[in-house]
Amino acid sequence: MMYRDRLHISPHVITTCADTTQSMYCQLLCGLLERDNVARLGAPFASSFLKVIKFLEDHWPEFCSNIRTGHLSDWITDPQCVSGIGKFLTAPDPELASLIEQECSQTSWEAIVRRLWPKAKCIETIITGTMAQYIPLLEFYSGGLPLTSSFYGSSECFMGVNFNPLCKPCDVSYTIISCMGYFEFLEVEKDHQEAGHDPTAKPVVVDLVDVKIGHDYEPVVTTFSGLYRYRVGDILRATGFYNNAPHFRFVGRQKVVLSIDMDKTYEEDLLKAVTNAKRLLEPHDLMLMDFTSRVDSSSFPGHYVLYWELGSKVKDSKLEPNSDVMEECCFTVEESLDAVYRKGRKNDKNIGPLEIKVVKPGAFDKLMNFFLSRGSSVSQYKTPRSVTIEEAWKILEANVESEFFSRKIPSWELHELHSGR
Numbered sequence: 001m002m003y004r005d006r007l008h009i010s011p012h013v014i015t016t017c018a019d020t021t022q023s024m025y026c027q028l029l030c031g032l033l034e035r036d037n038v039a040r041l042g043a044p045f046a047s048s049f050l051k052v053i054k055f056l057e058d059h060w061p062e063f064c065s066n067i068r069t070g071h072l073s074d075w076i077t078d079p080q081c082v083s084g085i086g087k088f089l090t091a092p093d094p095e096l097a098s099l100i101e102q103e104c105s106q107t108s109w110e111a112i113v114r115r116l117w118p119k120a121k122c123i124e125t126i127i128t129g130t131m132a133q134y135i136p137l138l139e140f141y142s143g144g145l146p147l148t149s150s151f152y153g154s155s156e157c158f159m160g161v162n163f164n165p166l167c168k169p170c171d172v173s174y175t176i177i178s179c180m181g182y183f184e185f186l187e188v189e190k191d192h193q194e195a196g197h198d199p200t201a202k203p204v205v206v207d208l209v210d211v212k213i214g215h216d217y218e219p220v221v222t223t224f225s226g227l228y229r230y231r232v233g234d235i236l237r238a239t240g241f242y243n244n245a246p247h248f249r250f251v252g253r254q255k256v257v258l259s260i261d262m263d264k265t266y267e268e269d270l271l272k273a274v275t276n277a278k279r280l281l282e283p284h285d286l287m288l289m290d291f292t293s294r295v296d297s298s299s300f301p302g303h304y305v306l307y308w309e310l311g312s313k314v315k316d317s318k319l320e321p322n323s324d325v326m327e328e329c330c331f332t333v334e335e336s337l338d339a340v341y342r343k344g345r346k347n348d349k350n351i352g353p354l355e356i357k358v359v360k361p362g363a364f365d366k367l368m369n370f371f372l373s374r375g376s377s378v379s380q381y382k383t384p385r386s387v388t389i390e391e392a393w394k395i396l397e398a399n400v401e402s403e404f405f406s407r408k409i410p411s412w413e414l415h416e417l418h419s420g421r
Helices: 020-033 046-069 079-085 094-104 112-116 129-142 267-284 323-336 339-346 363-373 390-397 414-418
Strands: 002-004 040-045 122-126 151-153 158-161 174-176 182-188 205-207 216-222 234-242 245-253 256-258 286-296 303-312 355-359 400-405
Touching: 020 046, 020 079, 020 094, 040 046, 046 094, 046 112, 046 122, 046 129, 094 112, 112 129, 122 129, 129 245, 129 267, 129 286, 245 267, 256 267, 256 286, 267 286, 267 323, 286 363, 303 363, 323 339, 323 355, 323 400, 355 390, 363 390
Parallel strands: 040 122, 303 355
Antiparallel strands: 002 040, 151 158, 158 174, 174 245, 182 205, 182 216, 216 234, 234 245, 286 303, 355 400
16 A cells, blocks of 8 residues: 555555455556655555565556556456546656656666655555564665554454554564453463473463563453454563553464474474575575475475575576575574474484475465465465465475475584573
8 A cells, every 4th residue: 555644545446446456556556656645655464565566566567558658458447446547547647657667677676665656754564473574575675664563453353553663673562552452461381392391281361461571472352342352373472561551572373383293383483494594595686585384294204395485686587596505595494493393303313304495486476366265365365384285285386496405414402402492
């Protein structure tokens, strides 16, 4: 979405169009026609915003043609979109078309957002939890525009507000707004595999004012709409207080995404490991566009498989990842995982070498389309960090271009099992 102060640039009839492709096209076209009036840009999630950038990259010649001729593309047939865009696309504007063409045809798309919308003050989108992996890509395309994550909500209810929206992405915390519902917090162990952990112990539930800084919690909400003590499934880490209302940092989902034997790799752990590994791509002008994972148990021992979609900082350059670099990425992921995983690899040998499969550009769009066909909402869709549905991972397998394995064994020492992560 693009905003003029507090108002959307695009008319309501365009943003509510049932055809999401036509709606996105017309919203972007409105934004380009009104480029000097765009004060901020946004999308529900960081991944959603990057999909808009990819859509722009694929369609910018068509946008330029529409603006140069003053005529909308013939495939835009939805009555809402046609009537809405008609208020903006009123006459040919070859000067604006040439300016957009000049910016979009450059070798690199670095800072393309700032170049196309020079008066924009920020990008507003969710950049916490699993969305944090997209921050480097957002920074690449934004050209230094602040990334703001203003509020924390879920399908169940609105929960919190970021009182310092211009803070660094890594410092984002949300203050719980207590009038939005009744909030309780289920204490969550940071490491369920610690020595002495009793899985039969009754979980501790605390009230809003009794949370402890540095502890992890899962929200339990009772809402005006009828939910009673509903477990949201998010993991929040208490970072402070505003008066008696706690601040929380969104950590991730309370879900084991990968497990072969005794190992349990959570979403937060996997994200940290991938973040460490993808730094090795930067000197080669490569970017990790998206990723997911699964466990391959078709052979013994089973092993983790990561599917990576890569992009280049240089436009139209051929994607040919160096095998040595990718094998080092595999090893870096393994080195970044917890002691139980590394023990399974080095000592018990019940986990095989980690594998990274590089997929074709657009593979994750096909994955998204699969989940949308099963009823997922396009506005709420987030790439799953693990795929267990056979139809889903077969889509990725059909788009694999190259495969790499970890050639080294990660480190592990006995004392690590008795210390925290």
